[in-house]
Amino acid sequence: MDSNAVQPFKPPVPSPLASNKQELLGQKYSSVVVTFDEALVVVNDLVLAKRGRYLSQPEILIMRGAWHNREFVEIAENSDYSVNYLQRGVATRLWDILTKTIGNGKQVSKKNVRNFLEQVAQEHYPQPAPAEEKNSSVKNVIHILGGKPPNISNFYGRTRELSYLKELITKQRCVSLVGVAGIGKTALAAKLIQEISVESKPKFDSIIWKSVAHGPLLQDLVAELLELIPPLEPTLDSPKFTQAMISTLLKQMQLRRCLLVLDESDSLFETKNLEQQLEYKLFFRRLIEEMDETCLLLTNRVFPDDLEDLIIAGRSIQHLKIKGLDTDAAMQLLFDQGLNDPEKCNELIKTYYGNPLELKTVVTRIHHFFGGSTKKFFENKTTLFSSQFQAMLDKAFGYLLNENQRQIMIYIAQELALDSKPVLFTSLLNGLNQKEEISLSTSDLITALEGLEKQSLIETIKDPASEEISFTLQPIVKKYIRKNTPGLVHTSNAAEALAIAS
Helix, strand or coil: CCCCCCCCCCCCCCCCCCCCHHHHHCCCCCCCCCCHHHHHHHHHHHHHHHHCCCCCHHHHHHHHHHHCCCCHHHHHHCCCCCHHHHHHHHHHHHHHHHHHHHCCCCCCCCCCHHHHHHHHHHHCCCCCCCHHHHHHHHHHCCCEEECCCCCCCCCCCCHHHHHHHHHHHHHCCEEEEECCCCCCHHHHHHHHHHHHCCCCCCCCCEEEEEECCCCCCHHHHHHHHHHHCCCCCCCCCCCCCHHHHHHHHHHHHHCCCEEEEEECCHHHHHCCCHHHHHHHHHHHHHHHHHCCCCEEEEEECCCCHHHHHHHHCCCCEEEEECCCCCHHHHHHHHHHCCCCCHHHHHHHHHHCCCCHHHHHHHHHHHHHHHCCCHHHHHHCCCCCCCHHHHHHHHHHHHHHCCHHHHHHHHHHHHHHHHCCCCEEHHHHHHHHHCCCCCCCCHHHHHHHHHHHHHCCCCEEEECCCCCCEEEECCHHHHHHHHHCCCCCCCCCCCHHHHCCCC
């Protein structure tokens, strides 16, 4: 598990100077001195169970200050937050969730929160368990092998996606999480293994996490996996050739229920080396076809064509497209980042389609350039994007998109600059063919649009009445096209029309 995650609650050492208040009250708990950090671990877990995420940094800051009887001015003094934000924004929500979680029917406030924290820590004080029970609980904890998943202490929403994903990994041999840069694919995968690794009846014996963004050679990856999954019986010789190594790996994995997570796996499918491409295609095919109890979990920007072919061939594969956070989760993220204007926050959520990385990026800039004031930011409104999102679009316009797809994106951006309404399929076909330099058949347009949809570069909307489909772009993508990155977008005749696109 991640070393930055909240550590397990450790029994505090009894103090000889502790009062005998509990004994006098006839409580069953030992007289102990509870520290704030020990109480925090217990309360954090209770809050997670109640609302689906841990306490935020501002909430912990207020609780720590209240524990030490500090005023809000003192609490804010050595932090990045204003007194007004902490007292009127965060604290109100904090007392509400603590009342529902640890209040036992009473209102929790700044004055009495320490009493409640001490009480709940003592009530959840771990009693010594019988040896057999201890051994049993240890067996149920699955250690994560390989790399270390990212810190997900601030994880928002995704309740439905998590539930569906838990179901998929028990039914499919391969599951791919697909979505744009920064949307939260890796965080969702990390959250999944965090939860399933401590289930009372684990579905897997082993969980392996490997980041493959560096595009390792297949032989190197298989060798690393063989080291992580040693044979149940000792072998004299280790195979030297790639396919023999894969056969050995599959044999060892067949004896276990294993969840293999390959994070940022696009590089494995996009290699320009034809031999490596074919090797990986065969490797994934063998994994999916020969593994009964193992599930392969991938995070991808784009669902690979090689896996698409296996789906057509009837193999057990499913892909799940990850979209932005829902409004409530995104709003909580922005509040925790120090914004407190619901109306402006809602506008940011719409602009960035709930993309958590893009929201965090724009908030960082609001704090840096506008003193944390959304009002000042919207007086000088612009659309910003992260370096990761720009790199994704640079890559797309640099070499992934063909000329037809580029022209479609530019045309939609032009139309949206003149009229914000989504562009109908028929209007798109007719409008493109009216340009002298473009001639697209219906089948060419459909093929190009399918590719753009697959890369999450266009948004599709279906009319509920007529079921006619139309297309639009995220503001962040429109802004990129308007910027006309030299040598990539090629909008020589569109600059004037796109000047007002946001």
